[in-house]
Structure formats: C-alpha cells, structure tokens
Amino acid sequence: MQITFIGGGNMASAIISGLVKQGGHGISVVEPSADKRAQLAQTYGVTALEQPPQQLSTDDVVVLAVKPQQLKDVCLSLAPVLGNALVVSIAAGVGIAALARWLGSDRIVRVMPNTPAMVGKGVSGLFAPLGVGASDKKNAADIMAAVGRVFWLESESGIDDITAISGSGPAYVFYFIESMIAEARALGFDDATARQLVLGTFDGAVALAKQSDLDVATLRANVTSKGGTTERAIARFEAEGVKAAIQAGMQDCRARSVELGQILSQD
Missing domain, CATH: 3.40.50.720 (NAD(P)-binding Rossmann-like Domain)
Incomplete structure (x- = not known):
C-alpha cells in the first residue's frame, strides 16, 4: 500500500x-x-x-x-x-x-x-x-x-460504544494502577518496588484471564476465600459502589463521545 x-x-x-x-x-x-x-x-x-x-x-x-x-x-x-x-x-x-x-x-x-x-x-x-x-x-x-x-x-454509533470501553479504557486501568501504587507507597514500599508489585500483579492477572477457560467473575471468586483478606477488600469496594461507579463512568464517557461528535461535526 x-x-x-x-x-x-x-x-x-x-x-x-x-x-x-x-x-x-x-x-x-x-x-x-x-x-x-x-x-x-x-x-x-x-x-x-x-x-x-x-x-x-x-x-x-x-x-x-x-x-x-x-x-x-x-x-x-x-x-x-x-x-x-x-x-x-x-x-x-x-x-x-x-x-x-x-x-x-x-x-x-x-x-x-x-x-x-x-x-x-x-x-x-x-x-x-x-x-x-x-x-x-x-x-x-x-x-x-x-x-x-x-x-x-x-453501526457508526459503535464508535461511541467502543470509546467507552477500549478507547478510554486504558485510562481506567491506569487510574486503578495509580491508586494501588499510591497505597503501596503508603504501606512503606519504595517507588520502584511499589510500581513493580502493582504492574506485575496486573500483568499476571491479565495473562491468567487470557489463558484460563474460566470467566473473570469465577477467577475473582477463586481468589476471594470466605472470611479472608480478599473478601474484606471486595466487600469495601462493593460498599463504596466501585463497580457501579466504573459502569456509570463508562456511560458518561459514551455520552460525552456523542456530544463531542455532534459539536465537532458541525459545518
């Protein structure tokens, strides 16, 4: 070409x-x-x-x-x-x-x-x-x-849909990574180690999700032992509405994509 x-x-x-x-x-x-x-x-x-x-x-x-x-x-x-x-x-x-x-x-x-x-x-x-x-x-x-x-x-509206998922999605992931690195530092790890711990965790989790025949909800449940440490963290996430906030943010992202398209496409 x-x-x-x-x-x-x-x-x-x-x-x-x-x-x-x-x-x-x-x-x-x-x-x-x-x-x-x-x-x-x-x-x-x-x-x-x-x-x-x-x-x-x-x-x-x-x-x-x-x-x-x-x-x-x-x-x-x-x-x-x-x-x-x-x-x-x-x-x-x-x-x-x-x-x-x-x-x-x-x-x-x-x-x-x-x-x-x-x-x-x-x-x-x-x-x-x-x-x-x-x-x-x-x-x-x-x-x-x-x-x-x-x-x-x-359909062309799928562009707005995928913007909310993969187009803007890396920022959502970076936001979560950023939060985890900040807390790792607060727990006493130096900057380099905090970064390596968190990025290594994401890298491994994504690799496992890609290679496993299990859906991600099951993979998450497999780490979440009843009465254990992970269950406590997930319970806080649920209580704070983290999942709902992520989904609402994606909806807002899509809505803004539609708005910008209308503005930018004007003669």
Missing part, C-alpha cells in the same frame, strides 16, 4: 512503526513541524512532507491523524487533491457524514484506536459505510492490525 499520514503525532507514529515492521508499504507523513518531520524520517525511514502531495490516486490510502478541531480545515484543503483515495480517519468525534461533506468523498473508514497501539497492543474499532468495498475494508484493517487487534462495528 501507498499510505499518506496527515499528522505525525503519537498515534500516527505508533501506526507507522507497526507498518514499517510489517514491510511492503510506501509511507509518507505530512507534518507542519520541521523538527518532527526530521525525527519521523530518521526514526522510520519514511518520506516526511510539509504539504500533502499535489495529487493522490485511487490506489492511495490517506490516514487522517490530526486533532479533531483541525480536521475540517485539513479535509477542505485535502479535497482538491484527494483523487478518490481511501480515507481512514483516526480522529475522535467527527462522523463520516461530516468527513464526506468536507472531503467530497464517502470512501471513508472511521477508526477508534487506543494508546496501547504504541506498544503493539492496541484495540481498534472500525466502521465503514455500505458503499466502502471489501478491499478498502481489508486495507484499513491491515493498517490497524499493524498495532494490535481490530474489530468491525455494525
């Missing part, structure tokens, strides 16, 4: 890194910062440009990787040179209808990635309207598979 990234930020860099490891792609990055262009070219061996190519072709793939607030202007400037290239948008919030208006094309796949893509462990939700063909969907999926797992969504 010939792939042109518009924007060379962290997520774009993560995807580029994965694609370079895959090999077989021609990759260009349009990035206004001269320092960033030099870094991208040196690190990944890609072509770094200040402006988009003068003309793109039907066989090209354009990855929109700019901030949502910049997306309208970027799309309007890109439209005259787009040449019916496939567009893959990883920008949050902006819907396909708005992108199609600004680009003058509906050959678009919308993606919600997440930050573990930076270490090749990403989870991405993808949605394409009915007019997008199987080969275009495969190309979009292949790009995101370079940095992790991909899931096709049945």
